[in-house]
Amino acid sequence: MSREKTRLFCPGTSDLNGTGKGLNWLGNVERMSNERVAKTIYKWKPYATRPKGRPRLRWEEDDRNDLRKMGVKNWKQRAQERKQWNEITAQAKTDKEL
Secondary structure (H helix, E strand, C coil): CCHHHHHHHCCCCCCCCCCCHHHHHHHHHHHCCCCCHHHHHHHCCCCCCCCCCCCCCCHHHHHHHHHHHHCCCCHHHHHHCHHHHHHHHHHHHHCCCC
16 A cells, blocks of 8 residues: 555554554454445555565565564454454553564
8 A cells, every 4th residue: 555545544544663553553454344445445456566676565564574473373353352452552562572
């Protein structure tokens, strides 16, 4: 998702990196209904290929790596349970390695 689309359709997400904010947003988007614009953009896959060279990490990929480092499995199912997801994000905020 481009930064412009993120700013337009997902306000408040400009500072997704660090302190678990991206994980909060990831859980919120995962719980949204499929009709919401933010969820549609989140699920959208571009038809064009990515440029040559080392690909930049997208915020979702970065958060997935953080979840993997924390040992969280089945994150999509756990995101559906708000209480469990809040515990995961609280752990991410206190983890110095992330």
